[in-house]
Each structure stands twice: as C-alpha cells, then as structure tokens.
Amino acid sequence: MAEKEEIIKKNLIKRVMKGEWKEVVEICGRQPEVRRMKINQSGGTALHMAVYKGQEQVVKDLLDMIEDSDADDDERELALADKKGNTALHIAAKMGNERMCAQIAWKMPGLIGFRNKDSETPLFLAALYGKKHAFMSLSIICCWQLKDGWDKIYQFGRRNSDGCTVLHCAIDGEYFAAKNGIKEIVKDVLKEFPAAIRDMNSDGKNLMLIAVENRQPHVLQLLLKSKSTKCIDDLLHCLDNEGNSALHLAAMLKTYQPWLAPNAALQMQWEIKWYDVSNIFRRCNISST
DSSP states (O other): OHHHHHHHHHHHHHHHHHTOHHHHHHHHHHOGGGGGOOOSTTOOOHHHHHHHTTOHHHHHHHHHHOOOOSSOGGGSGGGOOOTTSOOHHHHHHHHTOHHHHHHHHHHOGGGGGOOOTTSOOHHHHHHHTTOHHHHHHHHHHHHHHSTTHHHHHHHHTBOTTTOOBHHHHHHHSSSOOSHHHHHHHHHHHHHHOGGGGGOOOTTSOOHHHHHHHTTOHHHHHHHHTOSOHHHHHHHHTOOOTTSOOHHHHHHOOOTTSOOSSTTHHHHHHHHHHHHHHHHHHHHHHHHHO
16 A cells, blocks of 8 residues: 555655646546645645745645544645645745635635744745735635634734744845835734734834835935824834944944935934934924814
C-alpha cells in the first residue's frame, strides 16, 4: 500500500513540476487522498502549488472537489499547512490574488484567522505585502461570514509575536509604493476601528511614530487632521521604548531608508512643529474667551 502511494505521489509531483495541471486535477479527482499529500520540500499540497503558480481555474477545480465536513477545522483539508504553517489561503493572500483568496475564504471563512508559525493570519499577510484588494476582499468575507466579523478583522489583523497590526505594516512596509495606497488603507481601517490609532508594536511605537520613522508625511498629514485633538496630542508626544518622540524620529536619517523626497525630513518636522504651535494658539484663544 505504501509503495502504491509513493508511486502516485511521484506521478503527481511530476505533473505539477511539468505544469500539466489538467492531469493534476484528474489525479486528484480519481484519488482524493492525494490532495492531502505533501509534495514539495516546503510541505505544500497540490492546492498550495496551484495557488503559488497562479492557476486560478485549477484552484477552483480542486476546491470543488472538497466536501464540507463536520471535522474540526484543524483536520479539514483546506486547513492543511506547509512547514511554515501556511495554508493555501496564506499563500494566496501573500501573492495578492484576490480571486483565489475569495474562492478559498468563501469555502472556509475560518481560514482567514488561521495563524502560521510566525503568528500571521492571511489577512495580516495581505496587508504586510501591500495587497490591498486581497485585504479588502478577505475583510468583507470576514464580516459577512463570521460572527462578530468586524471585531474579528481587528483581531486577525494583528501579529501576536510582536504586536504589529495591519496599519503598522502598511506604513512600515515597502510594498505600498503609491502614497494613495497607504492613505486609503489607513483611512479605511481607522474609520471602522478608531481605537486602532493607539495600538503599539513591541518597540512601543504607535501609528504616528511609525509614520514618522518610515518617512510617510502624507500619512502624518492624514493623522494630524483627526477630529480628536486630545488623541493626536497624546500620540505625537508619546515616547517609544528608547525615549524617542516624533520629532526625534523625524530628525533621524536612516541610511537604509531614504526619504521619499529631498525635503521630506524638513517637511515632516515642520508638520509636527506647526501642529504644536497651532494648538498653543488655539488653547490661548479658548482660554481668553
């Protein structure tokens, strides 16, 4: 029996490596047990490989073969993970394939909150790698299909190992090149989860400090326009674990991370100082009335 399974496995691997996806689907259809086989060094299944190769129709065909089960989530076929703990949905989210993310997540919505060995969910990975459309698609499915969906988005959007949230990653990462991309996701998340503006990572940095540290003046401008002056004051004058304020971070020039524009450092320091000055005048006017 073991010898027969090994022959089937080798045949499946051969077909996948050659890109003979029609044959792969046929093999998985005839012999359902092969869908659970780990067929590469990373411990991925045929579904993992189809997602990685961007084979949308193959992914759909394989998903159609998977029957809903009463088994625990960890034992279900879609929950099979590779050596890093990534399910097929993790891979789809990291690649940013919105269609595959939707196909898999609709089949098993709970996968949106599955954590890999780095404590990252598919939702978190979509934000980490700047895959805005995949992130929004998973968020919508989460809201519609899971109990307390909005709260789940906030929960799934945090990496437990260091406390980083999707907002931290969107600003900290290099994957949102486009300035409007970062502003849009920050705006959308804060609209639904205002309290997220106060979240800190393991370095003691809040959203404001991360925006300054990562040379994102447009995000800083967005945050400074917040209606809650008290909240912005607190964030702006907060110190990280090394005692750095927003102005300290704005004055630092990281050799490995150039400014977005030659005058961005001065612009950011000016934004912070102008906010402080305008608030002083505002408070004086209020006290004199």
